[in-house]
Amino acid sequence: MTDAPAPMLDVRNLEMHFSLGGSVLDRLRFGKKGPRIDKPVVRAVNGVNFTIERGEIMALVGESGCGKSTVAKTIARIYKPTGGELRIDGEDVAEHDFAQMLPVRAKMQMIFQDPYASLNPRQKVRDIVAEPLLQQTKTTAERREVPKKIEALLAKVGLNAEHAGRYPHQFSGGQRQRIGIARALSVTPGLIVADEPVSALDVSIQAQILNLMKDLRDEFGLAYLFISHDLSVVHHIADKIGVMYLGFMVENAPRDVLFLRPRHPYTRALLSAAPSIKENRDKEEIELTGEVPSALSLPSGCCFRTRCPFAWDRCAAERPALRDVGDGQTVACHLIDEPERDVA
Amino acid sequence: MMRDTVKQKLLEVRNLRTHFHTFAGTVKAVNGVSFDIAAGEVMGLVGESGGGKSVVGFSILGLIDSPGKIEGGEILLDGEDLVRAGEARLREIRGRDISMVFQDPMTSLNPLHSVGRQMDEVLRLHSDLDAKARHMACVEMLESVGISRAAERLKAYPHQFSGGMRQRVVIAIALLARPRLIIADEPTTALDVTIQSQILKLMRRQIAEKGASMILVTHDLAVVSEMADHITVLYCGNVVERGRTRELIEAPAHPYTRGLIDSIPDLSNRHERLKQIPGTVPDIRNLPRGCNFRDRCPRAEAICAEIEPDLVPQRGSLSAACHFPLSPGDTA
Numbered sequence: 001m002t003d004a005p006a007p008m009l010d011v012r013n014l015e016m017h018f019s020l021g022g023s024v025l026d027r028l029r030f031g032k033k034g035p036r037i038d039k040p041v042v043r044a045v046n047g048v049n050f051t052i053e054r055g056e057i058m059a060l061v062g063e064s065g066c067g068k069s070t071v072a073k074t075i076a077r078i079y080k081p082t083g084g085e086l087r088i089d090g091e092d093v094a095e096h097d098f099a100q101m102l103p104v105r106a107k108m109q110m111i112f113q114d115p116y117a118s119l120n121p122r123q124k125v126r127d128i129v130a131e132p133l134l135q136q137t138k139t140t141a142e143r144r145e146v147p148k149k150i151e152a153l154l155a156k157v158g159l160n161a162e163h164a165g166r167y168p169h170q171f172s173g174g175q176r177q178r179i180g181i182a183r184a185l186s187v188t189p190g191l192i193v194a195d196e197p198v199s200a201l202d203v204s205i206q207a208q209i210l211n212l213m214k215d216l217r218d219e220f221g222l223a224y225l226f227i228s229h230d231l232s233v234v235h236h237i238a239d240k241i242g243v244m245y246l247g248f249m250v251e252n253a254p255r256d257v258l259f260l261r262p263r264h265p266y267t268r269a270l271l272s273a274a275p276s277i278k279e280n281r282d283k284e285e286i287e288l289t290g291e292v293p294s295a296l297s298l299p300s301g302c303c304f305r306t307r308c309p310f311a312w313d314r315c316a317a318e319r320p321a322l323r324d325v326g327d328g329q330t331v332a333c334h335l336i337d338e339p340e341r342d343v344a
Numbered sequence: 345m346m347r348d349t350v351k352q353k354l355l356e357v358r359n360l361r362t363h364f365h366t367f368a369g370t371v372k373a374v375n376g377v378s379f380d381i382a383a384g385e386v387m388g389l390v391g392e393s394g395g396g397k398s399v400v401g402f403s404i405l406g407l408i409d410s411p412g413k414i415e416g417g418e419i420l421l422d423g424e425d426l427v428r429a430g431e432a433r434l435r436e437i438r439g440r441d442i443s444m445v446f447q448d449p450m451t452s453l454n455p456l457h458s459v460g461r462q463m464d465e466v467l468r469l470h471s472d473l474d475a476k477a478r479h480m481a482c483v484e485m486l487e488s489v490g491i492s493r494a495a496e497r498l499k500a501y502p503h504q505f506s507g508g509m510r511q512r513v514v515i516a517i518a519l520l521a522r523p524r525l526i527i528a529d530e531p532t533t534a535l536d537v538t539i540q541s542q543i544l545k546l547m548r549r550q551i552a553e554k555g556a557s558m559i560l561v562t563h564d565l566a567v568v569s570e571m572a573d574h575i576t577v578l579y580c581g582n583v584v585e586r587g588r589t590r591e592l593i594e595a596p597a598h599p600y601t602r603g604l605i606d607s608i609p610d611l612s613n614r615h616e617r618l619k620q621i622p623g624t625v626p627d628i629r630n631l632p633r634g635c636n637f638r639d640r641c642p643r644a645e646a647i648c649a650e651i652e653p654d655l656v657p658q659r660g661s662l663s664a665a666c667h668f669p670l671s672p673g674d675t676a
Contacts (some may be wrong), residue, residue, distance in 0.1 A: 023480060053576065063537065063539075064507075064536055138560050172624050172625075173393075174624060175624075182612060202392040202393055202563065202564070203392070203563065203607050203608055204392060204603060204604060204607045204620065204621040205392075205624065206607065207606075207607035207608075207609075207618035207619065207620040207621075208620045210609070210618055211618055211620055214616075214617065229536065229537065231537070232566075232608065232609045232610055232611050235609060235611050236609030236618065237609075259611065270536055270537060270538065270609070271539035272541075273537040273538045273540065274537055274566075274611060275537075275540075275541070275544075275564070275566035275567045275569075275570050276566050276570070276610060276611055277566050277569045277593050277605065277608060278564055278610065279569075279590060279593075279608060287541070287542070287545075288538045288542075291506050291508055291509070291539065291540075314629050336366035343359075
């Protein structure tokens with residue numbers, strides 16, 4: 001035990017594999033060595049490491065299927081991880097059961113992508129926001145405080161008391177996302193896991209929600225795990241960024257370092273592909289061909305080699321590990337050893 | 345400028361009004377929209393949800409179903425009014441002169457027919473090629489949108505393709521009959537960035553090669569600024585601003601356009617807080633009198649509540665519908 005407080009979130013070697021199952025007959029295959037039973041496993045997350053300090057915003061970016069949402073849902077313990085450690089405020093919750101998770105949920109809440117699907121259409125806003133709070137309060141005296149707290153929360157996220165008696169369908173997308181944020185804040189958590197919180201919103205509303213999330217961070221010292229596919233949103237909000245591909249973290253760096261000096265070819269390709277309203281933004285042109293391979297059968301060696309313009313035989317033979325390259329930047333790529341190969 | 349006047353107008357939309365008559369009231373989704381597109385030009389149609397941008401696209405193709413109705417205006421394709429054209433004539437035009445790329449490649453292909461059959465249909469209806477020539481044309485088109493082993497892939501069904509591949513197929517179908525105008529409704533919104541950049545490059549190349557024009561309907565200003573020659577901005581069913589892409593992005597005249605541009609987090613600059621447009625889009629069933637944007641506008645004054653501004657020429661190529669248009673350098 002050291003005196004320094006534990007980080008808000010500490011993820012070590014997190015692994016999440018889904019067994020596809022199906023009946024024995026469905027999985028029966030006939031090979032050269034006679035019949036066998038297949039066990040298809042989707043390797044959604046393969047050993048991810050990162051920490052988030054109090055008040056810090058960490059973003060995970062990547063394309064669909066890279067495992068970023070699975071990481072979020074695993075950390076929120078909607079899924080039970082198949083391997084690794086998951087410490088929230090110092091406590092390893094990877095193996096916790098439902099009852100053990102209840103007190104942990106007062107420290108960690110989630111905001112979801114789709115504000116139309118994540119609110120119960122039959123509950124009034126007041127009840128939606130109160131639900132996590134009522135789970136966490138035990139005494140009647142505390143419960144009596146709840147309505148007052150709800151009102152304060154709604155005001156915090158830019159809604160008023162009059163809205164408390166309405167149903168979700170009476171609100172626009174941006175307002176619904178505000179309700180989702182109020183619900184997450186109700187138990188005064190230290191960590192909020194936000195899975196694509198603005199990708200369903202129009203740009204003018206997106207700016208409102210991003211500003212609100214930042215203000216709340218400054219006011220309550222919240223830490224966010226912010227999942228997004230949109231690099232410009234991440235550039236705006238995050239302190240540090242992890243880039244994921246096929247369930248692996250390929251690069252992890254503070255924001256300015258990542259955008260100024262991206263090292264991994266995939267990060268560079270993502271930055272080169274991002275459209276911008278600025279003319280002739282000077283950017284490296286790395287065009288990727290092909291698409292993401294299936295997580296059912298990962299490529300040997302480096303997960304990115306099938307689309308990487310620099311890949312050579314070592315990439316197929318050996319899986320690169322995340323290595324520190326200074327300035328808090330870690331990269332999983334063999335190019336770090338052999339920079340002379342870095343010519344397009 | 346000179347070239348502009350020489351260029352022939354392919355499509356002219358004049359005062360188009362498309363309304364939806366619902367039980368809750370009349371939704372004036374498109375309420376007096378005018379623009380024109382020259383041959384070989386890409387026009388971006390941008391705005392937020394509810395702006396009416398998709399309805400404009402559907403109106404041009406005559407794809408408005410009840411309770412929707414085109415209440416007035418003209419859509420002139422080479423001088424022929426599509427609003428007054430009969431269904432039979434529209435069927436000839438769809439796919440041959442004007443084709444459409446929809447947002448969602450998962451649902452715009454028929455899952456029960458092979459890709460080859462869906463491609464062949466276009467040529468069967470709109471060309472007099474024989475079966476062999478049609479097959480060759482399909483293979484060639486599929487290869488030109490970057491799908492390898494095209495002859496084999498023609499036999500495959502949509503579910504055997506990934507999202508990006510499906511959108512390539514949809515684009516191939518849209519281009520097959522060599523249309524003069526392509527309406528692309530959020531063609532890359534459902535795709536990942538690396539795939540999006542592949543598809544945008546592909547569309548740009550194909551349009552240049554085939555000399556087609558395009559209406560690119562999207563909410564993404566960054567995409568539009570990389571693709572379009574001109575931009576038309578819609579708000580609540582009206583054109584609030586239009587002009588050449590660079591001029592409009594760099595110094596818009598309408599406060600709404602300024603607000604949209606400022607609210608985008610951009611990679612090339614970073615502010616602690618994004619500028620935001622306050623409030624939300626008003627209920628389109630009962631729009632306020634005067635300017636639709638005035639409740640959210642930092643420059644609104646008394647006159648904005650009284651008189652709806654007309655779209656009038658501003659500096660350069662810009663036109664804006666605003667009583668108090670911005671000068672370059674003005675913030676909103």
